[in-house]
Amino acid sequence: MHMRAEKKPDTKAGAAGGRKTKLKAIVFQAGPLIALVLLMAYLAFATSNFLTFDNLSNVARQSAFVAIIAVGQTFVILTGGIDLSVAAIAALAASITAVLLTQPLVLFGVDFGFVPPPVAVLIGLFIGVAAGAINGWLISKFKIPDFIATLGTMTAFRGAALLVTDGLPVPSFNAGRQLPETLIWVGGGQLFGVPVSALIALLCAAAGWYVLRYTALGRAIYAVGGNRAAAHSSGISISRTKIMTYAISGLLAAIAGIILVGRLNSANALMAEGEELRSIASVVIGGTNLFGGEGGVWGSIIGAAIIGVLGNGLNLLDVSPFWQRIAQGIVIVVVVIFDQWRRRSMTRV
Amino acid sequence: MNQHEILLKLENIEKRFPGVVALKSISLEVRAGEVQVLLGENGAGKSTLMKILAGEHPPTDGTIVVGGRKVPALTPTLATELGIGLVHQELSLIPALSVTENIFLGRMPRNAFGKINWSKAHADARHALEALGVFIDPAAEVRTLEVAEQQLVEITRVLERGPRILLLDEPTSALSDGERSRLFDVIRLLKQRGHGIIYISHHLSEIPLIADRVTVLRDGIVVKTLPADQADEETVIGLMVGRRLEEQFPKEKVELGTPVLVVENLASGTTLKDLSFTLRRGEILGVYGLMGAGQAEIASALFGLQAVNAGSVEVEGKRANFRHSSDAIAAGLGLISRDRRQSLVPMQPVGPNLSLSWLAGKSLLSRLDLTREREEGSRYISDLRIRPASTTHKLFFFSGGNQQKVILARWMSSGARILIFDEPTRGIDVGAKAEVFAVMSRLVSEGASILMISSELNELIGMADRALVMRGGRLSAELPRKEISQQNLLRYAS
Structure with missing residues (x-):
């Protein structure tokens, strides 16, 4: 039949195009990693002390905070949302944990004494989950845009952190205990020569990868971000998916915040300001589609590493901090331009 | 007027979208004073072809000759200039505006100070509607009209731009029998005035009522163009489907x-x-x-x-x-x-x-x-x-x-x-x-x-x-x- 004769070359062309797009896809997917390697190679030649053990440990330790937040942010962005409140949640969880670790718990005038340190940490993590769940609930129950909801809660969570700490750094100079040594080790110490905080970041990423790859939640996240209507008509609960996603983001923010307390040996309500934007930048640099449905956590870890290495490298090259900000901004925009171009060329067969 | 003058000629038009070839090779011509019915199943390429003619999509390959002028692609402005008017399958009227405003959208008659001359506008609109034998209040908001009335307003609007070539994409899908025969009267009138008309329809029963020639599309190619008197339902369905019904x-x-x-x-x-x-x-x-x-x-x-x-x-x-x-x-x-x-x-x-x-x-x-x-x-x-x-x-x-x-x-x-x-x-x-x-x-x-x-x-x-x-x-x-x-x-x- 005429029609069939017409069809054949089409499918052949399709298959050849398929192989080509596959190869392209691999190259593009490795893009962020290639960028990181090139950046590191350049810095290794251009500076004398970039490629030293101390310096690399330092970069890893500093990047861990953003990397952990970025894992949660990846979940949120994959659903097509955005979480501006992550840094505020980190500060809130950090503040509450630090206060519980250094001061006796007094509720409604009753003194409960000191809370055991593990319980203090668990309460901090729980606060993170609850704060994230509030975000997800607001977004799905009242149908407000993710951006607006988390912009609002960002301010509110900071306010809550100020209330908890009374606006003062914790531990304060004149009262209460010091922070436990274990926490300081987690924040700044090393295990087998590797910063503990960086190990925890990798652990979080592995857990995130597992959830995205092997659980119903992970699949629902990709479906909601890839096509909300399809997810809905296939029986997936959008609101449950959203709430769990934001709760996970909140949990990871709390983990990052508590580790940061250990690293700085201090907490305050305004810590980590602006880090929400760096987490979003990490996710985008890592290749996750800002509109949802495509991407993954390992890319975001690489994105966080690129931002960390870039900052460190510019320091070593003695670039002024003002120029550093300009450079970081340019990198983000260039990456997004590249990403757009990549997507267009992928959809052109 | 030369009744056989070729108003529009398409040569080997091809259109590709990512992953799909919508049109493989379309060649056809439209003569002055004829109604050419374009048939084909959904997905055969009719709507894509219409969009190319209206300048909404550029073709990937092929040439378009309109009124002796050869162009590789049309834009909506160029299509209007060259006298091509498209009546969309989906209505493209603005529901919150009046019939008059929709008909003269962007070209409302104005006085010397640039103020819209409403009485002239309404009178012109009424006149244009009546020329099609339609009686609709020009001041009425379009959303208050029946779907069929909206369809007629849409046709009036397109005709107001004075096209020589009129493309009608399933214009009767929302019309009752009475309204349909009124539309056909309008089409016959336009035909006599020397317009060339491409008419897309799913209703094979309309062929003997209105068609001069029938062109059948299937899978992005023109299967056949035949005179209306040879286009009985069985032949046409066979051509459209490309196989027997069973x-x-x-x-x-x-x-x-x-x-x-x-x-x-x-x-x-x-x-x-x-x-x-x-x-x-x-x-x-x-x-x-x-x-x-x-x-x-x-x-x-x-x-x-x-x-x-x-x-x-x-x-x-x-x-x-x-x-x-x-x-x-x-x-x-x-x-x-x-x-x-x-x-x-x-x-x-x-x-x-x-x-x-x-x-x-x-x-x-x-x-x-x-x-x-x-x-x-x-x-x-x-x-x-x-x-x-x-x-x-x-x-x-x-x-x-x-x-x-x-x-x-x-x-x-x-x-x-x-x-x-x-x-x-x-x-x-x-x-x-x-x-x-x-x-x-x-x-x-x-x-x-x-x-x-x-x-x-x-x-x-x-x-x-x-x-x-x-x-x-x-x-x-x-x-x-x-x-x-x-x-x-x-x-x-x-």
């Missing part, structure tokens, strides 16, 4: 079983007012209606995607009150929705799209069954001949027909027993259609039941055991298989 509609005789879906006095949304029917095991129950007759809201209402205002639904003898699609899926329903884009996750390959419905009603913390997903993915790819036969390609790169097969596979794998097919063949090519119909036959012979909502008369005639016809949100007729015909479906629908 091959296109592989309908099997299936013994009907007990009722599985009983719907009583269902009302939902704004158009579905009152619908009762019973669907039996092994049955394909067709539903037909013109635009706005309520059939478009049946699927959403039954599937828990939109609130039910009144009435009751029983599934396998149990009262069903679905509040979410997961309830419907749990009860054994499956939905092939009218818009594929509402069903697919385009950036995921076959497997995840297939297994999406398995997640319904499951805890989000449960583990995915990736082994089953892989196995069923490959099985359905070979079983339904999904092309490319790949488990790694994103669905974005699949053609419409193959995407549709993936959605079919989704519901087959979820074990759905009652399937709602809402316009199951919209925008897929003829070959894929036949495959979809074959799957439908297979499903009912295996004991499933299908509610087939369709605006394609041939499909309903070919596949349905029984057909419900809707009008104004209510049932207007229930036709047994032997009475399902174009005439009956259209008569009870309008």
Whole structure:
């Protein structure tokens, strides 16, 4: 039949195009990693002390905070949302944990004494989950845009952190205990020569990868971000998916915040300001589609590493901090331009 | 006037979209004073061709000659300048503006100070409408008009720009018989004045009424152009479908079983007012209606995607009150929705799209069954001949027909027993259609039941055991298989 004769070359062309797009896809997917390697190679030649053990440990330790937040942010962005409140949640969880670790718990005038340190940490993590769940609930129950909801809660969570700490750094100079040594080790110490905080970041990423790859939640996240209507008509609960996603983001923010307390040996309500934007930048640099449905956590870890290495490298090259900000901004925009171009060329067969 | 003057000539027009070749090679000409009826199934390329002529899409290849001027592509402005006017299938009027404003959109008559001359505008609009034998208040807001009236306003608006070549894309789909004959009078008038008209229609019965020549499109090529007196229905259907009807509609005789879906006095949304029917095991129950007759809201209402205002639904003898699609899926329903884009996750390959419905009603913390997903993915790819036969390609790169097969596979794998097919063949090519119909036959012979909502008369005639016809949100007729015909479906629908 005429029609069939017409069809054949089409499918052949399709298959050849398929192989080509596959190869392209691999190259593009490795893009962020290639960028990181090139950046590191350049810095290794251009500076004398970039490629030293101390310096690399330092970069890893500093990047861990953003990397952990970025894992949660990846979940949120994959659903097509955005979480501006992550840094505020980190500060809130950090503040509450630090206060519980250094001061006796007094509720409604009753003194409960000191809370055991593990319980203090668990309460901090729980606060993170609850704060994230509030975000997800607001977004799905009242149908407000993710951006607006988390912009609002960002301010509110900071306010809550100020209330908890009374606006003062914790531990304060004149009262209460010091922070436990274990926490300081987690924040700044090393295990087998590797910063503990960086190990925890990798652990979080592995857990995130597992959830995205092997659980119903992970699949629902990709479906909601890839096509909300399809997810809905296939029986997936959008609101449950959203709430769990934001709760996970909140949990990871709390983990990052508590580790940061250990690293700085201090907490305050305004810590980590602006880090929400760096987490979003990490996710985008890592290749996750800002509109949802495509991407993954390992890319975001690489994105966080690129931002960390870039900052460190510019320091070593003695670039002024003002120029550093300009450079970081340019990198983000260039990456997004590249990403757009990549997507267009992928959809052109 | 030279009646044989060629107003428009297309040579080897080709149009590619990512992953789809919409037009392979289209060559045709339109002469002054003729009505050329353009026929073809959905997906044959008619609408793409219209969009190219209206300048909305540039062709990938080929040339267009309009009034002796050769152009590689048209823009909307150039098309208007060269005298091409398109009456869209979907109305492009602005509902909140008056009839007059819509007719003269952007060209309202003004006085010397630039102020709109309303009395002249209304008078001109009235005059233009009356020239078509239409009496509509020019000051009325368009949203207050009937669909048919809106259609006539749309035609008036296009004609006001003085086109020589008029493209009409299914202009009668929303018109009653009386309105239709009035439109045909207008078309004959335009013909006499030397306009060249391309008229797209699904109603083969209109050919003897209006056509001078008939051009049949199939899969993006012109199959044949023939004079109207040779274009009897059988010949034309044969050309459109490219095979005999029995091959296109592989309908099997299936013994009907007990009722599985009983719907009583269902009302939902704004158009579905009152619908009762019973669907039996092994049955394909067709539903037909013109635009706005309520059939478009049946699927959403039954599937828990939109609130039910009144009435009751029983599934396998149990009262069903679905509040979410997961309830419907749990009860054994499956939905092939009218818009594929509402069903697919385009950036995921076959497997995840297939297994999406398995997640319904499951805890989000449960583990995915990736082994089953892989196995069923490959099985359905070979079983339904999904092309490319790949488990790694994103669905974005699949053609419409193959995407549709993936959605079919989704519901087959979820074990759905009652399937709602809402316009199951919209925008897929003829070959894929036949495959979809074959799957439908297979499903009912295996004991499933299908509610087939369709605006394609041939499909309903070919596949349905029984057909419900809707009008104004209510049932207007229930036709047994032997009475399902174009005439009956259209008569009870309008």
